Amino acid sequence: MPRFALLALYRSLTRDKLYALLTIGGLAMGIATFLVLALYVRFETSFERWVPRYDRIYRVDTAVQFPGSPFNGAYPATMPGMLEQMREDFPGLIGTRIRGGGFRTPNGAKSGAVLRGGIATAENVAQIDPSFLDVFALPMVQGDGARALGDPGAALLSRSAARRYFGSSDPIGQTLTISLDAPANYRVAAVFEDLPANSDLTADILIAIPKTPPPSEWAWYKWGTASVATFLRFETPSAARAFAARLPSFIDRRARPDFGPGASKWLSLPLIPLADTHLKPSGPESASRQLMVTTLGSIGLLTLLIGIVNYVNLATARAGLRAREVAMRKVVGASRAALIGQFLGEAIASVAVAALLGLMLAEVGLPLVNAAGGTALAMPYIWALSLLAAVTLVVGVAAGVYPALVLSRFPAAAVLASARAPGGGKAGARLREALVVLQFGLAIAFLIGTVVMAVQMRHLRVADLGFRREGLITVTSLADTKIGQDQARAFLAALRALPGVQSVGTANAAPGGEGISNIDIVEQPGPPGQGPLLRLISAGPGFFETYRPRLLAGRLLDDAHAADDASDWKRWPLGRNVVLNRRAVTALGFRTPEEAIGKTVGNPRPRTIVGVIDELRFFSPRTADTAAYYIYTPNAVYQHIGAVRFTGDPRAMLDTVQATWRRMIPQVPFRGDTADRKLADLYTEDDRAMRLVGIGTGLAVLIGCVGLWGLAAFSTARRVREIGIRKTLGASAGDVARLLVGQFLRPVLIANLLAWPLAWFAARTWLAGFGDRIALSPLYFLGASLIATAIAVLTVLGQSLRASRASPAWALRSE
């Protein structure tokens, strides 16, 4: 840019500091929002792409499709013995299993432990196949990883785990007591680099997977179960497709003992590319994570768009004020092309300033965003600068081209002869109004989305779960297979004796969705093997006293009725007393809970219904309530989760429970928390997403308001003379203020027409992911629109009032 053009830009920015602040500040905010959200999208879409040859790795899922089963869907795992059977049938197959801990959990829970002096510390311990490194080529820091994997007594540690246990001394050759199925001593054979943050693999300790099933694994070769992650490597996508094509016959052949003939009708083993496993997880969260990333990415782009619109709007609106400069330049011989070049250059230079400012804002705001979103985003500068350079060029041209064309078209003579500045005419005013509609349409849509999310999250937090979530602690580690029945019972008795404890119960399921998922078929009269599939929950001693479900009909299971005791599973074929939940009543074909009482269902394993309770919602709000029945097993607490109903301070109680655990079961790390925190873990991801959406929305609305404010300032300045005339003709200050506010209200009101369908569609899609969801009330839409309108009115009101109070004599002179 020639020197004078630079000077003109500098002067035009410094002369009107407010204008510079509004245009560049608004754009900088838009760029900052875009940058941070782009960083988020980049992070979320980069999962597992750090793994060498990640595009050749596939996870084997288990997808079940039984008619009417509550457990239909895909699970990100297989039965533990799957890879063994695959290897037998497909020689040369490259693959590995990852069993135990090793994957990210919503609450960061670790399965596995390291024992030192008899005290257990929770660790991410994973068992893997010797071929693990052929699939996941983890970079080694020390030792020979490949050789270590062949040794069942060797362990691989992550760099930070090695530092944790051995400090600065050499870890290779040292011994560590590691516990997954049972504690055993392992020799540290290699150290691998810590796994990066953009990974769902979180293993810190790798040991060999047992060659024969450990005693606790009854389902090692049980088709239809899913407890171990299995990964395969194929050199080409077509090799993977060819393998997938041979799976149905493999399933029919191998699953026959568990499923009968034609098992591939019910069961399939989809191969999921490793890079897809994070954004398209199996299970109830399947759609939500990708939806969130798409949503936040769109918000980033659209907020940038709002910033650009802002810039274009203010630049064209103000262009008229520079008409005299343009005219003089033309008089002294500037061509139209030179003028276009000058204004485009100015726009690109301004956007570059805004981009740098945006980068600073993003850097300053990043810790706040990380805190709100639970993320660990960091700004890679090479990436950010190259992105910003592209943004600057695109936005500079996009934002500069219209003002450049408008300004360069001003006829010199007319501008110089006239006392007044041209403002782009009617078309310009129309365009500005359309852009305000676009800005506010998007902002209002964001606002509605935020309101709906906030209401839904609040709904989840206070929703009736069928039990009181306050004053309840669950002890998940009690379900550890290394704890014997006697030890568990002694611990439960110790809890009961604690002051403040009202009752203690157990079950194989607990709030937060932890525990074992069992389904059971309830046979109906007719062909064998047919009937509704119900979730089977075995309630241990004290379960009903602790959770206190609402009884709808009949009675609860208790010790007073000997026939209620189903502790001995060998006696199940003789008949059991059961309690149904409300949904199971319908599933079994009864019209009312009362009608079900006393009925016996499910020959040849008869179950007699003695009571019906309302749903106990232990599981993710994304899953719909499932039909379930409860049996009572007062004398079998194996793999049960403990639950403590108490009064008083939850923190103190949790400490006491933990101290009791440490004293009685030191060999297993304590895992337990208050029920409301466990339940909150289920919404963590949605909560974080909501906060990010909220921040994006706030900024979008703010930028929109900055633009509206600038536009009002400009328009009011242009209309000073008109205001003077109107006042001279007898308009009161109120009349004028109403006129000016009304002028800006119109596009904001029209913006609602754009926002409502957009927000309705987005909100409906998001809510569809929840089993328990709020209805989309028109009140959210009206409320958000009202808020946006109020903000818009407040934005322009100050200027309108000031303009309306100005003396008409001054206004008329000011041309």
Place this chain on the structure above:
Amino acid sequence: MIQLNAIHRAYRSDEVETTALAEIDLTVAAGEFLAIMGPSGCGKSTLLNILGTIDRPTSGAYLFEGEDIAKVPEAQLAKLRRDRLGFVFQSFNLIDELTIAENVALALAYRSMPSREKRERVDAAMDRVGIAHRRNHHPHQLSGGQQQRAAIARAIVGEPRLILADEPTGNLDTENGAQVMDILTRLNADGATIVMVTHSPAHADIAKRTVHMLDGRILSAVRRAA
């Protein structure tokens, strides 16, 4: 109709105080046609603005039809302008975005009357100044003379008792200037009181009385025989 007693108007900027009007005493009787003359910057327009209540005196009394309006609140002044005053400006002050008819109707916009009556009044006012055939044009499509006639139509549509004209012929050629003066003379004959600022001695001669101003003071008053 109008009585000004010791009207003083000063403008204050950061450091200097400029006196625009000093000790002005002026009486305008109902039905008068008064011309104010003087060089640029002598305070003519300021005086006219104060008469029109769109500017306020720093001190002094302003009686309009016997009522001291120097201390009347702004809202009431707006009503006074609406009902009793009409303005004509040198630069017309029409609103570009509105048609001629809409510009004229603007003077009735802040009054409550049936819209049919408004329409009839607007038509009558435009007829009176011979601009009715241009009703749907925008100001910039009209010549200066036509624009000024439209501005006069807007000034009279509310049937004001006092018409204030600030150099109404200043931007017009001789022929159009003469036409505008004809209209003003006719309006005065029909009973309107007119106060006009002008640079043209010929146009001042048409008025019944001329006041000469210099440096914010009234120098002399010339009264012609009626």
